[in-house]
Amino acid sequence: xxxxxxxxxxxxxxxxxxxxxxxxxxxxxxxxxxxxxxxxxxxxxxxxxxxxxxxxxxxxxxxxxxxxxxxxxxxxxxxxxxxxxxxxxxxxxxxxxxxxxxxxxxxxxxxxxxxxxxxxxxxxxxxxxxxxxxxxxxxxxxxxxxxxxxxxxxxxxxxxxxxxxxxxxxxxxxxxxxxxxxxxxxxxxxxxxxxxxxxxxxxxxxxxxxxx
Amino acid sequence: xxxxxxxxxxxxxxxxxxxxxxxxxxxxxxxxxxxxxxxxxxxxxxxxxxxxxxxxxxxxxxxxxxxxxxxxxxxxxxxxxxxxxxxxxxxxxxxxxxxxxxxxxxxxxxxxxxxxxxxxxxxxxxxxxxxxxxxxxxxxxxxxxxxxxxxxxxxxxxxxxxxxxxxxxxxxxxxxxxxxxxxxxxxxxxxxxxxxxxxxxxxxxxxxxxxxxxxxxxxxxxxxxxxxxxxxxxxxxxxxxxxxxxxxxxxxxxxxxxxxxxxxxxxxxxxxxxxxxxxxxxxxxxxxxxxxxxxxxxxxxxxxxxxxxxxxxxxxxxxxxxxxxxxxxxxxxxxxxxxxxxxxxxxxxxxxxxxxxxxxxxxxxxxxxxxxxxxxxxxxxxxxxxxxxxxxxxxxxxxxxxxxxxxxxxxxxxxxxxxxxxxxxxxxxxxxxxxxxxxxxxxxxxxxxxxxxxxxxxxxxxxxxxxxxxxxxxxxxxxxxxxxxxxxxxxxxxxxxxxxxxxxxxxxxxxxxxxxxxxxxxxxxxxxxxxxxxxxxxxxxxxxxxxxxxxxxxxx
Numbered sequence: 001x002x003x004x005x006x007x008x009x010x011x012x013x014x015x016x017x018x019x020x021x022x023x024x025x026x027x028x029x030x031x032x033x034x035x036x037x038x039x040x041x042x043x044x045x046x047x048x049x050x051x052x053x054x055x056x057x058x059x060x061x062x063x064x065x066x067x068x069x070x071x072x073x074x075x076x077x078x079x080x081x082x083x084x085x086x087x088x089x090x091x092x093x094x095x096x097x098x099x100x101x102x103x104x105x106x107x108x109x110x111x112x113x114x115x116x117x118x119x120x121x122x123x124x125x126x127x128x129x130x131x132x133x134x135x136x137x138x139x140x141x142x143x144x145x146x147x148x149x150x151x152x153x154x155x156x157x158x159x160x161x162x163x164x165x166x167x168x169x170x171x172x173x174x175x176x177x178x179x180x181x182x183x184x185x186x187x188x189x190x191x192x193x194x195x196x197x198x199x200x201x202x203x204x205x206x207x208x209x210x211x212x
Numbered sequence: 213x214x215x216x217x218x219x220x221x222x223x224x225x226x227x228x229x230x231x232x233x234x235x236x237x238x239x240x241x242x243x244x245x246x247x248x249x250x251x252x253x254x255x256x257x258x259x260x261x262x263x264x265x266x267x268x269x270x271x272x273x274x275x276x277x278x279x280x281x282x283x284x285x286x287x288x289x290x291x292x293x294x295x296x297x298x299x300x301x302x303x304x305x306x307x308x309x310x311x312x313x314x315x316x317x318x319x320x321x322x323x324x325x326x327x328x329x330x331x332x333x334x335x336x337x338x339x340x341x342x343x344x345x346x347x348x349x350x351x352x353x354x355x356x357x358x359x360x361x362x363x364x365x366x367x368x369x370x371x372x373x374x375x376x377x378x379x380x381x382x383x384x385x386x387x388x389x390x391x392x393x394x395x396x397x398x399x400x401x402x403x404x405x406x407x408x409x410x411x412x413x414x415x416x417x418x419x420x421x422x423x424x425x426x427x428x429x430x431x432x433x434x435x436x437x438x439x440x441x442x443x444x445x446x447x448x449x450x451x452x453x454x455x456x457x458x459x460x461x462x463x464x465x466x467x468x469x470x471x472x473x474x475x476x477x478x479x480x481x482x483x484x485x486x487x488x489x490x491x492x493x494x495x496x497x498x499x500x501x502x503x504x505x506x507x508x509x510x511x512x513x514x515x516x517x518x519x520x521x522x523x524x525x526x527x528x529x530x531x532x533x534x535x536x537x538x539x540x541x542x543x544x545x546x547x548x549x550x551x552x553x554x555x556x557x558x559x560x561x562x563x564x565x566x567x568x569x570x571x572x573x574x575x576x577x578x579x580x581x582x583x584x585x586x587x588x589x590x591x592x593x594x595x596x597x598x599x600x601x602x603x604x605x606x607x608x609x610x611x612x613x614x615x616x617x618x619x620x621x622x623x624x625x626x627x628x629x630x631x632x633x634x635x636x637x638x639x640x641x642x643x644x645x646x647x648x649x650x651x652x653x654x655x656x657x658x659x660x661x662x663x664x665x666x667x668x669x670x671x672x673x674x675x676x677x678x679x680x681x682x683x684x685x686x687x688x689x690x691x692x693x694x695x696x697x698x699x700x701x702x703x704x705x706x707x708x709x710x711x712x713x714x715x716x717x718x719x720x721x722x723x724x725x726x727x728x729x730x731x732x733x734x735x736x737x738x739x740x741x742x743x744x745x746x747x748x749x750x751x752x753x754x755x756x757x758x759x760x761x762x763x764x765x766x767x768x
Contacts, residue, residue: 010740011332011409021334021408028400028434036438039446039472043457051463128462129454139463145455149446 019183026187030194033157037198040150044205047146051139056210058140061126061133062147066117067207070110071199077106078196081165085189088182093175096185100169103192107162114155121147147206154202157195164188233743235639235736251336252739257322258637259343264310264318265706267350270357271305274298276699278678279692287679295678296363297379303366308388309350311622312480315487316433317342317398319629320426322637324402326730326737327420329411329746334404342394342401349391356383365676367477370458370469374450382451385444392437395483399433402426411729413748417511420728420752421504424511425490428518432479432486436522440476443469467532474525482521484618485585486514488625489556492578495632496560497753498726499575500567504753506559513552513559520549530601539598546596553589557582572724573647577628580655584620588613591666606676609669612662620658627654627705634709635723639736640716646708654701660694727754 012018048055084099125133127148128141168188171177177185236254240246247255278298281289290298321339325332333339356362362384364373373381406427410419447469449455456462458469497504504510526534526542534542560582569575591613595601604610628651634642668687673680680688722731733742 011330011334011336013745017408021404024407025335025338025400025404028403032396032400032434032438035435036442039439039442039475042472043446043468046465046468047463050465054463128456138461141462142457142464145449145457145462148455149449149457 015180019186022183022187023190026190030190033194037150037153040146040153041201041205044146044150047139047142048209051137051142052210054137054139055143057136058143059206059209060211061124061136062207063117063120064207064211066113066120067203070113070117071203073106073110073113074196074199077103077110078193080106081189081192085182085185088172088177088185089179091178093172093177096172096177097169100165100172100185104162104165104169107158107165111155111158111162114151150202150206154195154198157198161188161192161195164191233738235734236739237639237736239739249340251332251340253321253325253333253336253339254637254737254741256339256343257318257320260313260317260321260346263343263347263350264313267305267309270354271302271310272699272702274302274305276695278302279695281678282680282688283692285680285682285685290678292678293363296365296676297361299676300362300365300384301357304353304362304384304388306618307366307480307484308391309346309353311484311618312395313346313398314484314622314626315491315629316402316426316429316483317346317395319491319626319633320402320429320487321398323633323728323730324405324423324426325409326636326733326741327423327728328406328409328414329729329742329748330405330409331740331742333401334409335401338397339401342397345394345397346391349387349389349394352383352387352390354387356380356387359383367473368444368447369473370447370450370466371460374447374456374458382448385448389441389444392441395433396437399430399437402430403434406430411746411748417508418748418751419511421493421507421510421514422490422728425486425493425514428514429483429486429490431518432483432521436476436479436483439472440480443472443476446472467529467534470529470532471525474528475522478525478528479518479521481614481617482517484622486517488581488585488622489514491625491629491632492560492581493556494726494728495574495578495628496563497755498632498724499572499578500564500569501755502563502567502753503755504559505562505565506555507751507753509555510559513555516552517549520545520552524549524596527596527601530598531605543596543598547593550589550593550596553585557586557589571648573642573644573651574628574632574724576648576651576655577624577631580651581621581624581628584616584624584655584658588616588620591616604669606674607669608665608673608675611675612665612669615662615665620662624654624658627651630705630709632724633730634712635719636730636735636737638709638713638716639719640712641719641723642705642712642716643708646704650701650704650708653697653704657694657697657699657701661691661698662694664688664690664694727752 008015008018012021080099080102084096084103087095087099121127125131126144128144132141132144165188168185171184236252240250240252247259250256250259277290278295281287281295287295321333356379359380362377362379362381364377364379364381368381368385373385406419406423446455446457450457450459456464458464458466460466493504493510524542524546526538527546530539530542560578591609595604595610595613631642631647634640664687668684669675671684673684673687719735721734723735724731729742729746729748730737732746
């Protein structure tokens, strides 16, 4: 990225062109991401249709409390991320850093809680395989494969996002972002909201449907 | 033609030799470091060129060994296990490490920014990262091969790949996974570049058709490749940790793997042909000295192929447990894809009509492409027809069909494009007579290799067997003989192109009197492509036989 807050990379003519290109680049990347997760959502839809009872029984074992708290945390982190973008556009140096750090904190909370949840899931023998929990239909394992794969891939995306935001916070602390140059904050915000939206789909699919 | 701010005198090399500014090969140095850390799209294109030729050679050796084995009916040269590894190596390397990056990542990288009057792609560092991902993926694949190979075929079908194969499936899949992200980033870069980096006056309908085709290709790269990535990841999870999402023991469905795999791999067929069509649209117009016939139809045909290509995947699964109704729908959609493909063929043919045709090497390849692609496309209709395909599935007919598209189409177009832009890339002319000879030999060798395969496939010779009944021997001998001719025809350009780097005639800026912006700058171009940003005031292919050469060159 640019060295000072008004530098334009040499392949671009001016700042608006650079900003538009970066934003379009992130949207295109998110389109890729949608299809990346899409393969698993497709599998979920097909198997849920094939084995509705096994899936209902299996999803009864996800821990609703953890999932709900995490949903609240991630949604709030999207708010603080949006505020960070706004602060950057207003050249409000102090609050860009604060909002970014707050977003990072919430993201870390999400991962820690997810960690506790994984721990409890493992204690309950919900890892598919020979030691899988007794008393569930055999196809319940497919639900749990999807649970681990989907939440695992999502957690990986949260982790990558935390890395991105840390770099941004460091740059923001050195006053890199202002009303003239804030594209990195904006496109990272897009990514963070995407991660949030994936969770908004995962939460009902894994925790809520057919639960009661 | 494109009006340039540069004065014609600077464009023509002859008068001002001493004042010649450094080109992209000199600027920034010629050290290994300057190449490995370059962000210049032209140099990255060349890095890709060397890499894909390396993988092509390995995959070609695998093909040669298979053709040697198949000369005699018994499996006497390699074991069936070895044969399985050979066709897997050939398939994986040719598809993901040669064909998919072949035109987009080499020629596309080199000429797209120049064709649209830009200094570089939108994200040059990301462009370099794509190459490193490609190489990292390639190393995994090579590692898998060196440590004993893989025997699943390039399709990695479960449950064989996830539960039964005792070969290095995970390493190979990891290689494909990583290289896939390289492709995605290349596609992303091209999409943004084409949207945002066009020079003043270059509207969408003034874009060369090469750009339209590569744009359609990029959309497929971005939207299809991630599905392959997640599918291979799920397969690997099943293999490593027993997380059996496709495992029938848990109620999983191996056919779901096939659906997800072909959701990527059928559009990927168009990743492997649209760029070939891109090259042909450029060379046919240039060497007929004519406007393309029906510009808008050819442009939108590319987009239509990209879109329809996403809904035809099920024709690879007619004999899986897919429902007969799904089969009928996929049969219909497959027929639909042939419409825009045929539109292109007709439009190229009409472009030839009453043109001032010259048979330079790129033109010979373009004409070869049209013929071979037509045969490949028409036989595609045979295998898209549900009842016919039940008979032809897994026979050499299918092998011949897709080689007519992939090799007869894409590799031919790649060779044509490489010759067409060689003067721009290297600053040297290739030897024309040898080029024409190689193109003709390739055409003969190709048909001799693959046409007999249609016949033996129709007669029932199954693919992927190293031994076969004696009645098929004549076809296999013909095919192997053709393959040796084809091999020689591929070696010849590698030799004379390398030779021309040192000894070839120096290339002028525009040896073909072509109208594309990439020709309106010196050969080889300066690092930032143009000294002044070009301004475009008309469409591409403004060829007219009446115009004098000078007018054509300088656009006045």
